[in-house]
Amino acid sequence: MRKKPTRKRSDRYRLFRIVILAGLLMTLALIFLVSTLGSQNFGSLHKLVLEAVGPLQKVVTMSSAYVETFKSEYIDILQDSLRLREENKRLIQQLQENENILNKSREAMATNASLRKLLEFKNTLDQQQVVAAMIVGKDPSTTFRSVIIDRGSNSSVMKGNPVVNNDGVVGQVFAVTPNYAKVLLAIAPSSAIDVLLQKSRVRGILKGDGTLTYRLEYILKTAEVEEGDHVVTAGYGGIFPTGLQVGVVSKIIKKPRGMFHEIEVTPSVDYQKLENLLILQQPKLGEIKQMEQQR
Amino acid sequence: MVVFHFIVVGLLLVILQTTICMPTPVWLPAPDFYYVLVAYLAFRLDLLRSLIILFPLVCVLDVLSGTVLGTYALLCFSGYFLLRQFSAKLPVNEILYQIPLIALSYLAVSWAVYLFLELLQPGQQVAWSWWKMLVRMMLVALCSYPLFFLFDLVQKYSQRSFLPWNRLRLRSDNRRRRQA
Numbered sequence: 001m002r003k004k005p006t007r008k009r010s011d012r013y014r015l016f017r018i019v020i021l022a023g024l025l026m027t028l029a030l031i032f033l034v035s036t037l038g039s040q041n042f043g044s045l046h047k048l049v050l051e052a053v054g055p056l057q058k059v060v061t062m063s064s065a066y067v068e069t070f071k072s073e074y075i076d077i078l079q080d081s082l083r084l085r086e087e088n089k090r091l092i093q094q095l096q097e098n099e100n101i102l103n104k105s106r107e108a109m110a111t112n113a114s115l116r117k118l119l120e121f122k123n124t125l126d127q128q129q130v131v132a133a134m135i136v137g138k139d140p141s142t143t144f145r146s147v148i149i150d151r152g153s154n155s156s157v158m159k160g161n162p163v164v165n166n167d168g169v170v171g172q173v174f175a176v177t178p179n180y181a182k183v184l185l186a187i188a189p190s191s192a193i194d195v196l197l198q199k200s201r202v203r204g205i206l207k208g209d210g211t212l213t214y215r216l217e218y219i220l221k222t223a224e225v226e227e228g229d230h231v232v233t234a235g236y237g238g239i240f241p242t243g244l245q246v247g248v249v250s251k252i253i254k255k256p257r258g259m260f261h262e263i264e265v266t267p268s269v270d271y272q273k274l275e276n277l278l279i280l281q282q283p284k285l286g287e288i289k290q291m292e293q294q295r
Numbered sequence: 296m297v298v299f300h301f302i303v304v305g306l307l308l309v310i311l312q313t314t315i316c317m318p319t320p321v322w323l324p325a326p327d328f329y330y331v332l333v334a335y336l337a338f339r340l341d342l343l344r345s346l347i348i349l350f351p352l353v354c355v356l357d358v359l360s361g362t363v364l365g366t367y368a369l370l371c372f373s374g375y376f377l378l379r380q381f382s383a384k385l386p387v388n389e390i391l392y393q394i395p396l397i398a399l400s401y402l403a404v405s406w407a408v409y410l411f412l413e414l415l416q417p418g419q420q421v422a423w424s425w426w427k428m429l430v431r432m433m434l435v436a437l438c439s440y441p442l443f444f445l446f447d448l449v450q451k452y453s454q455r456s457f458l459p460w461n462r463l464r465l466r467s468d469n470r471r472r473r474q475a
Binding site: 135136137138139140141142143144145146147148174182184185187188189190209210211212271272273274 | 309310312313314317319320321322323325327329356358359360361362363366367409412416418419420421422423424427428431
């Protein structure tokens with residue numbers, strides 16, 4: 001019973017407060033409107049509002065800038081790295097293809113240079129019929145030195161034909177089939193070629209020993225021989241033409257006993273790089289063979 | 296089929312040795328695959344089929360090599376019969392135990408053939424070099440295991456019949472019936 005007047009009083013007080021607050025707000029709004037529309041000045045209130053909103057804007061803007069920076073620095077980089085990886089793969093593949101092409105063109109250039117040298121050498125052999133051939137196989141044994149070439153009797157290659165390249169004498173045709181031939185290399189121990197020392201015109205026999213050097217035999221001790229002397233084919237017997245480069249004297253072993261020098265000759269031909277060869281066709285070879293058979 | 300397949304494999308190995316494995320005519324570390332085949336035939340195949348396989352192989356080797364025909368025939372047949380004699384007396388038939396024998400027989404036979412040719416035609420061959428032949432022997436030993444594996448595969452493949460004759464063979468209907 002006692003509580004009723006208190007509730008009524010508080011209700012009245014609340015109503016009073018609301019009215020006062022609404023009046024205050026309306027007054028402020030009226031003042032704001034009048035002052036804004038009337039004077040068009042950026043008044044204290046505006047400044048106050050701006051001061052209050054500015055930091056918020058600043059925070060939001062900075063946050064957004066930070067997010068943007070983060071995105072550009074990390075997420076975009078991630079995307080870029082994925083894209084770059086793809087690009088990298090593509091470029092590596094392209095590079096490999098280009099390297100292959102480059103290697104092929106290099107190989108073609110080297111072959112071209114080698115064949116050009118061979119052609120130049122061929123042109124120096126006046127009126128000599130030659131057949132170009134390629135080495136297709138090598139001797140599997142350690143005791144013989146021969147190679148198989150891709151030209152045979154169908155290309156007029158005969159047994160005994162000299163085989164050369166642009167550096168000099170390589171060997172001699174040993175066996176012939178219609179399309180292939182076996183060439184006994186000059187470094188083989190069973191090979192023997194008539195040669196001359198170019199300077200002193202002393203004649204000797206050049207033999208192989210299976211290594212990358214020749215032995216020059218039957219040079220009398222009275223003959224003048226020096227290291228560096230050029231050795232060329234003698235042309236006796238009509239098989240090898242005269243003056244073909246064979247090698248250079250590299251070592252002279254003078255022994256107290258015996259009639260002859262022991263001479264080592266370094267081949268002018270690089271046997272490690274043999275690829276293309278020329279077979280010299282000797283027109284007289286057939287006649288020589290016929291004469292041999294008649295004997 | 297075994298004979299035909301081994302002839303083809305042997306020829307391929309010889310061609311491989313004389314082309315890709317020998318970049319230059321004086322190339323030393325070219326493995327003698329043919330000798331491993333000779334050893335395989337001596338250890339794993341019967342005499343008749345082995346000889347049929349060896350004839351074309353030695354013929355090709357002699358054609359491709361050197362000046363003295365018959366060198367490889369001598370080398371391969373000597374090696375074959377030597378290894379065959381040894382294989383009959385060996386207690387184990389595992390390749391890993393046979394590799395040293397193959398390598399040593401290669402060296403011994405090569406040396407014997409060299410001496411024989413030197414006796415017949417002195418000065419016609421490259422001088423014997425122990426270290427070079429030891430290198431070749433090591434290569435033969437190294438190639439033996441993988442090549443034996445390959446040859447086993449070839450033999451297994453060759454023995455597989457194209458037509459299932461064994462299934463077509465007629466069998467008596469009472470072969471599992473208990474005898475009364």
